[in-house]
Amino acid sequence: MIPIAYNVRSVVQRPVSTALTALGVGLVVAVFIGMLALANGFSAALAKTGSSRNVLVLRKGADSELSSGLGRDVSSIVAADPHVATGADGRPLVSPEVYVLIPLAKSFDTTQIANVVARGISDQAWQVRNNVTVTAGQKPTSGRPEVCVGSRLTKRFPHTGIGQTLHFAGRDWSVTCHFTAAGSAFESEIWGENEQFMPVFRGEVFQSITFRLKDPGSFAEAQRALQADKRMTVDAHRESEFYAQQSQLLGRILSFLAVMITGIMAVGAVFGAINTMYAAIASRAPEIGVLLTLGFRPWTVLVSFLAESAFIAAIGGLLGCLFSLPLNGIVTSTTNWSSFSEIAFSFRVTPALLLVGLVFAVVMGIVGGFFPALRAARLQVVQALR
Amino acid sequence: MALVEIRDVDKSFQRDTQRIDVFTGLTLDIDAGSFTALMGPSGSGKSTLLNLIAGLDKPTRGTVRVGGAEVSAMSPGQLAAWRSSNIGFVFQSFNLLPVLTAYQNVELPLLLTRLSGRERNERVKIALDVVGLADRADHYPRQLSGGQEQRTAIARAIVADPTVMLLDEPTGQLDAKSSQEVLTLLQRLNNEFNKTIIIVTHDAHAAERAKTILHLEKGDLIEKPRVAAAAR
Numbered sequence: 001m002i003p004i005a006y007n008v009r010s011v012v013q014r015p016v017s018t019a020l021t022a023l024g025v026g027l028v029v030a031v032f033i034g035m036l037a038l039a040n041g042f043s044a045a046l047a048k049t050g051s052s053r054n055v056l057v058l059r060k061g062a063d064s065e066l067s068s069g070l071g072r073d074v075s076s077i078v079a080a081d082p083h084v085a086t087g088a089d090g091r092p093l094v095s096p097e098v099y100v101l102i103p104l105a106k107s108f109d110t111t112q113i114a115n116v117v118a119r120g121i122s123d124q125a126w127q128v129r130n131n132v133t134v135t136a137g138q139k140p141t142s143g144r145p146e147v148c149v150g151s152r153l154t155k156r157f158p159h160t161g162i163g164q165t166l167h168f169a170g171r172d173w174s175v176t177c178h179f180t181a182a183g184s185a186f187e188s189e190i191w192g193e194n195e196q197f198m199p200v201f202r203g204e205v206f207q208s209i210t211f212r213l214k215d216p217g218s219f220a221e222a223q224r225a226l227q228a229d230k231r232m233t234v235d236a237h238r239e240s241e242f243y244a245q246q247s248q249l250l251g252r253i254l255s256f257l258a259v260m261i262t263g264i265m266a267v268g269a270v271f272g273a274i275n276t277m278y279a280a281i282a283s284r285a286p287e288i289g290v291l292l293t294l295g296f297r298p299w300t301v302l303v304s305f306l307a308e309s310a311f312i313a314a315i316g317g318l319l320g321c322l323f324s325l326p327l328n329g330i331v332t333s334t335t336n337w338s339s340f341s342e343i344a345f346s347f348r349v350t351p352a353l354l355l356v357g358l359v360f361a362v363v364m365g366i367v368g369g370f371f372p373a374l375r376a377a378r379l380q381v382v383q384a385l386r
Numbered sequence: 387m388a389l390v391e392i393r394d395v396d397k398s399f400q401r402d403t404q405r406i407d408v409f410t411g412l413t414l415d416i417d418a419g420s421f422t423a424l425m426g427p428s429g430s431g432k433s434t435l436l437n438l439i440a441g442l443d444k445p446t447r448g449t450v451r452v453g454g455a456e457v458s459a460m461s462p463g464q465l466a467a468w469r470s471s472n473i474g475f476v477f478q479s480f481n482l483l484p485v486l487t488a489y490q491n492v493e494l495p496l497l498l499t500r501l502s503g504r505e506r507n508e509r510v511k512i513a514l515d516v517v518g519l520a521d522r523a524d525h526y527p528r529q530l531s532g533g534q535e536q537r538t539a540i541a542r543a544i545v546a547d548p549t550v551m552l553l554d555e556p557t558g559q560l561d562a563k564s565s566q567e568v569l570t571l572l573q574r575l576n577n578e579f580n581k582t583i584i585i586v587t588h589d590a591h592a593a594e595r596a597k598t599i600l601h602l603e604k605g606d607l608i609e610k611p612r613v614a615a616a617a618r
Contacts (some may be wrong), residue, residue: 001497002497003486003490003494003497005486005490006483006485006486009485009486010485013484013485134615256502265515284478286481287481287483287484289481290464290477290481290483291483292444293440293469293473293475294469294470294475294494294495294498295466295467295468295469295470295471295473295498296466296470297463297466297467297496298463299461321579346493381442382437382442382443385477385481
């Protein structure tokens, strides 16, 4: 084989055209990784929202909490189900919840209104959702108009500091605490007591009932039992699967956009690589002629120039990874299309994504290098040497 | 049996609508261990003849055999393999790869063999030693003089111990002193190492170093007795 040092040093010999080509590839890779990091972060936020030990009960046929409605009787039946775990105090770990969207003005631009989830919970919810931690302040007191605000909301919406007062549903609500929930969508919600929310929003009806399974392996059994109960018409979902499913539509659209946009940009980068490689091969025709005269076979010339193109693109890929790294952790928000609520999440640049970006770069290099390399391999020796 | 046998070869080129016949019915034998100079005016077909022997070009008609192998009938893949072990080619403009050192340039043909790294190293060192450039192994072509570049190219041509060395105007870009050095080296390779050498040249002084001088004129070969060389 033609030594790789030949290609590497030839690339270094023309730093400007190499750098420009690599930069083009790098920008495409950065956008590609950035968009996938967005889709990744969104999916991760919703995937982390549910626990596989929890069961979410909705009215039969409801595909989101928003379109569900369950009476107090259902709440009692579910709480009495033998599959429900009990807390240290002997009470069942069940949280019948009110779920509504409230319009709130954003901090940075008060003319921009976002739909924020207000979730009315039972005091058991803090145990049912064991990834939720109060980071500051005290949990709302039962019987009082108090709320706890998810950590993602505090910087994005005004009047969310502890001791401040939020106004919604025609009432004032004092903020008594902030909570985190391991980066999940709960962090984009406002939690208050269900009995406080019920009268001011949708009356004597819960939107969902979430309970903790006594035995995590018994989900199918619990689901069957609940859905077969003649006294109510409900669907039981494993909480983790329910939220993962909610992220699917937008997650897919984001991934599709990532592929579409970077696909179009990649065409440009590939043409850049084609141009660079054609120029390189034209100026090195005598060298190729020598290699063929020495007895190197045409396919080794092809491989050699493909490797050169892939090498330039790999430099671009590394640049792209570097460009995309600062995106990691940046918080952004979007509307969750399944619940129409505002959900904040972070860009997640993972090692796997970086690897995908690098592979994408090398593929661009190989595609861009193919026709020039083919021309090199097909050069007529006598003409190449002239 | 001759090492190089050219039998009844026609070679023509198409230039625009015009057909140019370079050779018609050319027949030539070159023996093993010979040192042959091909002379003739520009366009007489000297380089074309060299390219036919090296398998870089195909005859329109007729056969070219080197060491018993019919070069004119080989596929491009077969030719590449055959050339790597049978032909040492030296160009007028040296054609070293500029990004590789003298050592790496000389090593190139050995990368096509099954030799180990140590064996390659030994061979490259011997070849550079023979051409008197052992101390320039790590130099890049741009750090060498024209004469040194051409001697490196000769080392590259001999390193794989080819059946025949073909040199196309090897002194065409060299000053008088470097030319003499290169020609003396070629004579030594022919005399001491019994290399078969075919050289194309315009330079009568260069040709006189050869044992046989062939003149190509309008596609015909005329063997001329050497004038000055007899006295050497």
